[in-house]
Amino acid sequence: SAVISQKPSRDICQRGTSLTIQCQVDSQVTMMFWYRQQPGQSLTLIATANQGSEATYESGFVIDKFPISRPNLTFSTLTVSNMSPEDSSIYLCSVEEGASGADTQYFGPGTRLTVL
Amino acid sequence: AQKITQTQPGMFVQEKEAVTLDCTYDTSDPSYGLFWYKQPSSGEMIFLIYQGSYDQQNATEGRYSLNFQKARKSANLVISASQLGDSAMYFCAMRELQSNDYKLSFGAGTTVTVRA
Numbered sequence: 001s002a003v004i005s006q007k008p009s010r011d012i013c014q015r016g017t018s019l020t021i022q023c024q025v026d027s028q029v030t031m032m033f034w035y036r037q038q039p040g041q042s043l044t045l046i047a048t049a050n051q052g053s054e055a056t057y058e059s060g061f062v063i064d065k066f067p068i069s070r071p072n073l074t075f076s077t078l079t080v081s082n083m084s085p086e087d088s089s090i091y092l093c094s095v096e097e098g099a100s101g102a103d104t105q106y107f108g109p110g111t112r113l114t115v116l
Numbered sequence: 117a118q119k120i121t122q123t124q125p126g127m128f129v130q131e132k133e134a135v136t137l138d139c140t141y142d143t144s145d146p147s148y149g150l151f152w153y154k155q156p157s158s159g160e161m162i163f164l165i166y167q168g169s170y171d172q173q174n175a176t177e178g179r180y181s182l183n184f185q186k187a188r189k190s191a192n193l194v195i196s197a198s199q200l201g202d203s204a205m206y207f208c209a210m211r212e213l214q215s216n217d218y219k220l221s222f223g224a225g226t227t228v229t230v231r232a
Contacts, residue, residue, distance in 0.1 A: 031218055032175070033218075036140075038157075041224075042207065042223065042224050042225055043161070043207070043220075043222045045219060045220070048218060056213045090159045092159075092161060094161075096218060103149075103211075103218075104151065104163055104166055105149075105163070105220055106163055107153075107160060107161035107163075108158065108160070109158070109160040110158075110159040110160055110161070112159055
């Protein structure tokens with residue numbers, strides 16, 4: 001499976017500021033996904049990022065709050081804008097690869113964000 | 117309506133014993149995939165095993181096996197010969213293939229604690 005890295009691995013930020021999270025893959029992939037996992041919760045899909053087109057956001061997530069870039073087939077960024085303590089979460093990127101007869105999503109190590 | 121239900125918030129298992137994690141799902145899509153992921157305290161999401169809705173046999177991957185009962189819409193994960201390193205959160209997820217929207221729906225997760 002693809003090797004996925006994320007930067008930063010963790011950060012502590014002040015409310016009102018923004019943080020950009022990077023996701024790098026060691027191979028070209030068509031589909032990249034961004035998830036949020038609030039403390040003690042399951043994963044929620046924020047958006048799907050395709051190269052060369054606007055990201056597709058899920059209900060409850062908007063581009064102004066979570067702008068996403070996808071400049072090429074191996075890289076994507078997610079920005080968490082104007083942060084509040086409610087944005088404290090683990091943010092994970094994932095990519096889709098064919099495996100075991102069906103496409104499987106593989107995840108990066110996550111970015112643990114704390115907003116004070 | 118919730119698509120994936122994991123009814124066990126937490127489980128304890130003795131080292132070297134087997135443990136079964138329950139997962140039921142709800143879909144009207146005849147073609148779907150079921151996934152299990154492991155999330156250690158570090159936060160990364162590790163893909164464990166996949167079962168396709170048309171697969172005739174239960175999936176197995178090393179110490180992991182999936183008890184797939186299609187009529188009951190259940191896809192329980194069995195971990196055999198538990199090890200201390202198996203202590204983690206486990207998520208069941210589903211992708212509905214006919215809808216072709218690449219989304220994974222996750223359950224709430226089950227925390228497994230392996231005791232020495």
